[in-house]
Amino acid sequence: MSMKTSNTKFRERINVQMKDEFMRQSVANAQERMFANRQIAADKLGNWEEWREMGMDIRNHVLEHLDYYLQQLSDNVVKNGGHVFFAQTAEQATEYVEGIIKQKNAKKVVKSKSMVTEEIGLNAMIERNGCEVVETDLGEYILQVDDCDPPSHIVVPALHKNRTQIRDIFKEKINYQGSDDPEEMTRYVRNHIRHDFLEAEIGITGCNFAVAESGTVSLVTNEGNARLVTSLPKTHIAVMGMERLVPTFEELDIMISLLCRSAVGIPLTGYVTALTGPREDEHCDGPEEFHLVIVDNGRSDILGSEFKDILRCVRCAACVNTCPAYRHIGGQSYGSIYSGPIGAVLSPLLGGYDDFKDLPYACSLCRSCHDVCPVKIPLPDLLLKHRQKMAQEKITPVSERAAVGAFNFVNARPILWDTTVKVGAKMAGYMIKDGKLPVSVGAISEWNEARDLPQPDGQSFRSWFKNRKQD
Amino acid sequence: MKVNFFATCLCDTVKAEVAKKAVLLLEQLNCEVIFPEKQGCCGQPSLNSGYIEGSKPAMKAMIEAFEVNSHPIVTPAGSCAASIKKYPDYLADEPEWAARAQKLADRLFELTQFVVNEIGIEKVGARLPGRAVYHPSCSLIRKLGVREEPLKLLANVEGLEMLPIKNQETCCGFGGTFSVKMSEISGEMVKEKVAHIAAVEPDYLIGADISCLINIAGRMSREGKPVKVMHIVDVLMSR
Numbered sequence: 001m002s003m004k005t006s007n008t009k010f011r012e013r014i015n016v017q018m019k020d021e022f023m024r025q026s027v028a029n030a031q032e033r034m035f036a037n038r039q040i041a042a043d044k045l046g047n048w049e050e051w052r053e054m055g056m057d058i059r060n061h062v063l064e065h066l067d068y069y070l071q072q073l074s075d076n077v078v079k080n081g082g083h084v085f086f087a088q089t090a091e092q093a094t095e096y097v098e099g100i101i102k103q104k105n106a107k108k109v110v111k112s113k114s115m116v117t118e119e120i121g122l123n124a125m126i127e128r129n130g131c132e133v134v135e136t137d138l139g140e141y142i143l144q145v146d147d148c149d150p151p152s153h154i155v156v157p158a159l160h161k162n163r164t165q166i167r168d169i170f171k172e173k174i175n176y177q178g179s180d181d182p183e184e185m186t187r188y189v190r191n192h193i194r195h196d197f198l199e200a201e202i203g204i205t206g207c208n209f210a211v212a213e214s215g216t217v218s219l220v221t222n223e224g225n226a227r228l229v230t231s232l233p234k235t236h237i238a239v240m241g242m243e244r245l246v247p248t249f250e251e252l253d254i255m256i257s258l259l260c261r262s263a264v265g266i267p268l269t270g271y272v273t274a275l276t277g278p279r280e281d282e283h284c285d286g287p288e289e290f291h292l293v294i295v296d297n298g299r300s301d302i303l304g305s306e307f308k309d310i311l312r313c314v315r316c317a318a319c320v321n322t323c324p325a326y327r328h329i330g331g332q333s334y335g336s337i338y339s340g341p342i343g344a345v346l347s348p349l350l351g352g353y354d355d356f357k358d359l360p361y362a363c364s365l366c367r368s369c370h371d372v373c374p375v376k377i378p379l380p381d382l383l384l385k386h387r388q389k390m391a392q393e394k395i396t397p398v399s400e401r402a403a404v405g406a407f408n409f410v411n412a413r414p415i416l417w418d419t420t421v422k423v424g425a426k427m428a429g430y431m432i433k434d435g436k437l438p439v440s441v442g443a444i445s446e447w448n449e450a451r452d453l454p455q456p457d458g459q460s461f462r463s464w465f466k467n468r469k470q471d
Numbered sequence: 472m473k474v475n476f477f478a479t480c481l482c483d484t485v486k487a488e489v490a491k492k493a494v495l496l497l498e499q500l501n502c503e504v505i506f507p508e509k510q511g512c513c514g515q516p517s518l519n520s521g522y523i524e525g526s527k528p529a530m531k532a533m534i535e536a537f538e539v540n541s542h543p544i545v546t547p548a549g550s551c552a553a554s555i556k557k558y559p560d561y562l563a564d565e566p567e568w569a570a571r572a573q574k575l576a577d578r579l580f581e582l583t584q585f586v587v588n589e590i591g592i593e594k595v596g597a598r599l600p601g602r603a604v605y606h607p608s609c610s611l612i613r614k615l616g617v618r619e620e621p622l623k624l625l626a627n628v629e630g631l632e633m634l635p636i637k638n639q640e641t642c643c644g645f646g647g648t649f650s651v652k653m654s655e656i657s658g659e660m661v662k663e664k665v666a667h668i669a670a671v672e673p674d675y676l677i678g679a680d681i682s683c684l685i686n687i688a689g690r691m692s693r694e695g696k697p698v699k700v701m702h703i704v705d706v707l708m709s710r
Contacts (some may be wrong), residue, residue, distance in 0.1 A: 014655055032638075156610070243507050276683045324642045328659040362653055364646025364660065366609040387521030405525060411517075412528035414509035414536065425484045432573060443651040450658030451689030454485050461483045461490035467504045 002090075003351050005150035006335040010358035017333045023152075023160040027330050030159050034321040037265025038372065046260060055258045056376040058251045059312035062243070064302065069212040069245055070294065076215025080277025081359070082290035086242075090120035093295045097204070097237060098125055100291060104235060106131050106201040110193075112226035113137035113155055114206025115315060116241045116295055118337045119350065122147075122204070133197045136225040139187060142166055145173040152331025152339060155317040156265050160330050203229035203287065207240035208314075209255055213248045216276040217292065220259060222269045230275055236287035239276075242294050243303075243311040249274075255405060258374035262316035284325065298350045306385055310345050312375040317342070319369035319379055325362050334359060336431035341369040341379040348386055353395055360386035397444075422460045429458030472590075474502045475537060477546035477555075480512035481681050489681055491546040492704040493582055498627070500590050503546075509536035515556040519647045523561050530558050534571050537578070543589065544579045547704055549617060549680045550610035550647075552581045581611065583679055583703060587620040593627055599709040600630035601674035606664075606687065608680035609642050621679050621703055628706055634671045638663075645686035661690045669696050679703045 028311050042048040074084045089091035126133045135144040137175045139158040143149045146169045151157030163180040178184045200297035208220045216236045219226045230236045232261055260269050279286035319342030320326055331339035336347035344359035360383045390396050410416050431437055434451025482490040494504050517526040546552050558572035611617040644660025668676055676698050678684045688700035
């Protein structure tokens with residue numbers, strides 16, 4: 001899978017997704033649960049606004065000195081006995097991993113959850129090399145066995161499926177005979193993939209944050225699978241977005257405190273793993289070889305643009321969990337592995353407007369995402385910047401540009417505006433009957449799909465005010 | 472006290488009664504209300520669609536319209552107030568205009584904010600018996616930070632009982648051009664909002680942003696729900 005997950009048009013996608021009652025119920029329940037838990041966790045920690053401020057400052061500091069910290073990180077990884085590869089493009093990143101697979105003659109790779117590996121389409125490349133790849137995060141595993149169904153959430157990828165649907169998938173694909181009890185299903189998968197950990201020559205992970213001062217890769221998980229992925233296979237490859245690092249363990253502590261609470265509403269996830277280099281001589285486990293692949297794939301372009309703030313993102317999905325548009329259309333509507341507000345900003349930046357031009361408009365600008373973001377990314381403002389760019393580049397429909405142009409022409413001329421308002425108020429009074437116009441076209445018919453038009457008062461306010469003064 | 476009134480295009484054209492009552496309320500609170508006639512629309516349909524350059528002449532016309540005096544400006548709509556407060560950012564490339572825009576923004580108050588914080592009144596002598604739901608619009612709570620002011624005013628309305636609803640602070644789905652550009656999503660959002668309102672069986676739905684109210688009322692009307700939709704000035708002028 002690459003970042004783009006669909007070839008159909010946005011409107012077609014949402015119309016399909018919005019009919020999926022199971023998905024909508026699952027998303028609504030999950031949103032409410034995660035939103036409430038996030039709030040409780042933030043309140044319990046106390047001084048949440050100051051924590052957010054600190055999170056933002058740390059991320060901004062790193063972005064401002066990214067070259068310095070990347071160099072420090074790289075030097076330390078090498079000093080620890082690891083290998084570092086800077087990949088400018090997705091292709092360079094996958095080719096590097098391909099080289100390792102060939103060199104090791106690997107037949108099986110186990111993976112823990114990683115968005116950046118999906119972004120660069122790593123699994124497809126691994127499989128093309130005749131090598132089996134097993135996703136070991138339960139959510140990702142469900143999607144993989146369901147013929148690579150696209151993820152609908154960046155933290156909880158199989159959020160759109162309920163337990164019955166998951167049981168049916170397991171029954172059909174991996175010979176599961178049990179009930180739809182989550183614990184029973186989890187136990188089954190646990191046993192089912194245990195041998196994969198033991199057989200795999202290579203383990204691939206993402207990286208929540210790399211620590212520059214020590215050359216450490218940290219992983220934040222809840223299932224413990226990442227520890228098996230990084231300790232049983234002889235080779236560990238960590239793939240990271242080039243902006244995902246912190247200077248020292250002190251900042252790591254703060255970022256993880258914010259991440260866990262914002263993502264799942266708990267002070268700490270089940271496992272926070274810090275990996276510093278391959279196995280050393282006196283160690284009894286760990287990989288013999290460690291590779292860190294640092295992926296740019298458009299990030300340096302973003303760094304130099306008006307969208308720079310988006311690089312503060314720590315992929316917690318708090319914005320997704322509060323977004324009312326996401327709530328109704330679900331993650332797969334976005335047509336990108338990155339969904340919700342973060343996806344609507346990031347997908348067009350990484351994948352271009354051709355495929356993702358609709359996403360910045362799938363937002364009512366309610367700003368609730370901005371309020372929950374642990375690193376204070378002004379997501380609605382960035383969505384507006386996308387709209388501004390598309391308007392400037394004339395990517396927007398001709399009819400829209402004409403209508404807005406006419407509106408701006410009248411609105412900039414007070415006398416013309418005055419007449420338009422007075423006439424408009426009277427016309428609306430005559431023409432709108434029982435919430436409808438005699439002819440319903442364009443924007444009016446879109447409005448009328450779900451709503452009646454307002455009952456107009458029939459006279460403009462300005463006429464009333466003027467007449468009243470004269471009286 | 473002399474105050475300018477910014478009517479907003481929606482109130483000026485289709486919901487003049489709301490603007491009239493806002494004026495009457497301000498007068499009752501001893502304000503002398505001025506209506507600068509050259510005012511237009513805040514420009515949201517264009518600005519929120521990304522047409523910043525094309526909106527500049529209208530923004531400048533609006534700035535000039537209110538430079539006729541230096542009195543405070545009051546408007547019965549959170550979203551239009553929030554939009555004008557962003558003019559200095561949009562005009563940042565033209566420092567002289569940005570400075571004039573900033574002066575405009577500093578003088579501008581949403582109505583409940585003005586009544587409670589500037590005039591210093593929380594009880595206006597209103598009486599409206601019944602059960603009501605208040606919809607805190609996104610622009611009021613998240614853009615302007617006006618959260619408590621409308622609630623304080625409503626708490627002092629005699630006979631009015633306020634009811635909480637599920638997901639109270641969630642957007643109603645209006646979002647300006649969003650409501651027609653993404654009408655499917657907007658429609659689902661307002662359906663859910665109306666379901667949560669209807670669940671507590673109120674007599675009234677009250678808000679301080681006419682755009683959200685037109686949206687919610689449009690859906691209520693479609694579903695034939697017996698809930699009266701009222702702007703907060705309608706409530707504050709009830710006796």
